[in-house]
Amino acid sequence: MNRINSFPPIVDENSRILIxxxxxxxxxxxMQQYYAFPQNQFWKIMFHLFDxxxxxxxxxxxxxxKTNNIALWDVIESCERKGSSDTEIKDEIDNNIPELIKNYPNIKTIFCNGQKSYKNLVKILGKDFKIPIVCLPSxxxxxTVKFDEKLESWKVIRII
Structure with missing residues (x-):
């Protein structure tokens, strides 16, 4: 099985939210693009949230x-995986999330896109980390939750 690597973070000094x-x-x-799979609803949700x-x-x-002060990254730096399912991830190495947060102190809230990123992040940072960590539906x-239900959960991002 081949080892795969995540992308560099999309972040700047104005980022207040980290997804x-x-x-x-x-x-x-x-494609070398975050959320390039057409059936993934990430981009559809983002465009809906910000009209x-x-x-x-x-x-x-x-x-x-960037216009909405959102940074984007993954909790896993590299791993082995067949296909695209999180359940197939093996032998993972974490990204250095604490360093990113230290280097971009305007980040005030972390949102996890699904359970896998949330569980990994809590292992890295601990449950009582200095800034809020919110788990959103993948x-x-x-x-397989309806789009409208996912969108409703993700609306919390606009409040921050």
């Missing part, structure tokens, strides 16, 4: 995040 996934799926790795016209253009997607198509 963490687990590890990019096969389509994302192939922006949906775009397939990756630079427009990144711009939407945007993956494997998490």
């Amino acid at each position: 963490l996934g687990s590890m990019p799926g096969a389509k994302s790795l192939q 922006a016209e949906f775009s397939q253009d990756y630079q427009a997607r990144i711009s939407l995040l 945007t993956s198509p494997l998490h």
Whole structure:
């Protein structure tokens, strides 16, 4: 099995929110873009949350995040995995989340995209970390909750 690596974080000095996934799926790795799998609802949710016209253009997607002070990364730096499912992740190495938070002190809340990223993050940072950690429903198509229900849960991001 081949070892796969996550992407660098999308972050700048204005980032107030950090959204963490687990590890990019096969389509994302192939395209070298976060959430590139068309059935993943991450980008659809982001555009809905900020009342922006949906775009397939990756630079427009990144711009939407930065405009809204959102940083994006994954909790896992590298792992072995067959396919794209989090349940297939083996031999994982964590990204240095504490260093990212230290280097970008404006980050005030961390949102985890699904249970895997949340469980890994709590292992890294502990439950009583200095800034809030919120677990949101996964945007993956494997998490079979209706779009409207996911969107409703994700609306908490706008309040921060």
